[in-house]
């Protein structure tokens with residue numbers, strides 16, 4: 001068996017699977033930055049009627065063209081520059097396949113969504129990471145200098161960032177794109193909650209920009225797996241060559257088309273509500289004695305208390321509340337991350353924290 005397993009590339013064998021895990025007794029799930037709201041019943045009804053019209057025995061079209069067009073109209077971009085993915089993680093994987101081979105230089109600021117380091121390492125890329133500033137913001141000056149010097153084929157910027165919630169300004173993104181003669185991928189998973197706006201408007205000036213969007217957060221479709229890559233059409237034509245066909249489930253595709261074309265207000269209204277709830281949680285945390293928060297432009301907030309983070313997380317779990325410990329990031333020792341849930345969930349979280357701090 002060992003002989004056989006050695007046939008698997010060392011770059012794969014050296015990684016760990018990406019696992020979040022869902023303990024059974026969880027009743028309040030605030031650990032994956034999901035939307036707490038499922039589709040409204042009337043939208044779900046419409047989606048289910050659309051499912052009934054789909055021929056399950058037939059292949060869908062190769063690249064989900066109708067959804068591509070609907071998304072492009074909603075996002076305000078050229079449909080020839082859009083690719084649909086099975087979640088944006090799938091499209092991050094595609095970037096690895098298309099851009100990274102052994103020794104390809106890849107630049108990532110720290111601390112950032114860990115999936116991108118995994119993708120770079122899976123493809124044997126030469127990863128260099130740029131430390132953050134003291135306030136956890138990306139150090140754009142250092143990043144620009146490093147990019148100019150090492151000329152990476154790919155820089156990834158998650159903004160607003162997970163796990164910090166901090167956003168770059170469009171000027172900062174432009175400075176990185178300007179310094180780079182490779183691609184700069186901007187992961188905008190939390191765009192709908194942010195005040196900064198999309199880097200889409202920089203694309204005419206910087207053809208090396210690639211944007212990633214997801215329907216897992218503000219759009220509330222994490223369970224259906226849909227993500228979008230936006231690039232200049234000539235770039236997209238090349239990236240498509242690395243893409244497996246038929247990757248988009250027609251059921252997911254139909255649901256997203258219905259949501260975008262008939263119910264865009266549902267997305268906008270919920271994003272506003274979740275954002276307001278996140279701000280309220282942040283203020284309540286900041287008002288607590290000894291609690292430190294990071295100002296977030298997302299649906300979650302990073303915070304630290306005087307208590308040990310892993311013990312506090314376990315204490316929450318004992319009450320059925322799931323939050324995420326950030327101890328895996330050396331810069332974020334002692335920090336936990338919690339996302340805005342329903343009103344009841346947010347109350348349960350705050351009450352549990354108050355009890356823990358006063359115990």
Ligand SMILES: Cc1ncc(COP(=O)(O)O)c(C=O)c1O
Pocket residue numbers: 032033086087088089090113158161162187189213214215216222226227
């Ligand atoms: C920055 C960032 N990008 C992408 C994702 C995952 O997106 P998807 O569900 O579309 O694969 C997440 C999920 O937490 C994220 O935080």
